[in-house]
Amino acid sequence: MSTTTNENAQTWFITGISSGFGKEMAKQLLAAGNTVIGTVRKMDAIEDLQALYPDSLDAQILDVTDVEAIHRVVNEAFDRHGDIDAIVNNAGYGLFGAAEELSDDEVDHILDTNLLGSIQVIRTALPHLRKQGSGIIIQISSYGGQVAYPGNSMYHxxxxxxxxxxxxxxxxxxxxxxxxxxxxxxxxxTEFRYGSAHVAKLMPEYDGPTHSFLTMLDPANGLAPGDPAKMAARIIESSNKPETPLHLVLGSQALDNTIKRLEERLGEYRSETEIAKSTDIDE
Structure with missing residues (x-):
């Protein structure tokens, strides 16, 4: 059992602490003497953390596709703990496949989880954060929120x-x-690539660049360069900066690809200056 104390201890609410960034953040925050309200779909996934931190880990069952459950879990967390310093939307997963290969259920479920679930967590927390006059919303996105690749349409x-x-x-x-x-x-x-990724029923018509994600998902082809523990540490550090950045890119490859795409996008828009002006009403 941890006996770490922290005079500046904080309380964090994090969805999806059973693996990936959620679990890494929870581990680091708890080890530093903070309180974590962490949600999971199955309690057995965090038995190790519960054993180590029985007093500072408040584990709750939550499926973020269940809006009524989101309202209940978030509201009750504020009722139990008072002020909460950080609301972290981490729960989510990757869905791979061409748009035509995806089923209606697959489309609905990833939007319910990655998009609508996060929206509802934030909306439910806002009245409490506004009342306390402080706090930070941390949304775990991806550099795939700025850069798009074939075979990832619904994730993007x-x-x-x-x-x-x-x-x-x-x-x-x-x-x-x-x-x-x-x-x-x-x-x-993390398990995002090597465990929790969902792959559609693939069609041979899209073999080639659209199915290149299969190479990425196979650990035999080399592991991803990012260290989840270091990434979690940078997130926690950034949340406590006086001037918190709105966007935090993690990973040199991700940053390079993001800057390249944004520069391409700016070039595209700047080339349209005259056609944009041509649609204004003549004074």
Missing amino acids: ASKFGIEGFVEAVAQEVKPFGIRSLIVEPGGAR
Whole structure:
């Protein structure tokens, strides 16, 4: 059992602490003497953390596709703990396959999980954060919220969508002392690639570049470069900076690819200056 104390201890609410960044963040925060309200779909996934931190880990069952459950779990967390310093949307997964290969259920489920689940967690927390006049919303996105690849259409839809939502909300709630941080990690050695990834029923017509994700998902072809523990540490550190960045890209490859795509996008828009002007009403 941990006996670590922290005079500046915080309380964090994190969805999806059974693996990946959620678990790494929970481990580091708990080891430093903080309190974590962590959600999972199955309690047996975090038996190790529960044994180590029975007093500072408040584990709750939550499926983020269940909106009524989100309202209940988030509201009860504030009722039990009072002020909560950070709300972290981490629960999510990857769905791979061409748009035509995906089933209706697969499309609905990834949007319910990655996009709508995150939106509802934030919306439920906002009245409490506004009342306490402080706190930070941390949205785990991906550099796939800025850069799109074939075979990832619905994953990108969920990440581009949640980034737009959080960017708008960040402006709405800044006057209340609420900060926002969108985390855009690159490839990391988590279960996202090597355990929880969902692959559609593939069609031979899309063999080639669209199915290149199969190479990425096979550990035999080399592991992702990102260290989940280091990434989790950078997220926690960034959340405590006086001037929190709105976007935090993690991984040198991810940053290079993001800058390249944004520069390409700027070039595309700048080339359209005259055609954009041509549609204005003549004064």
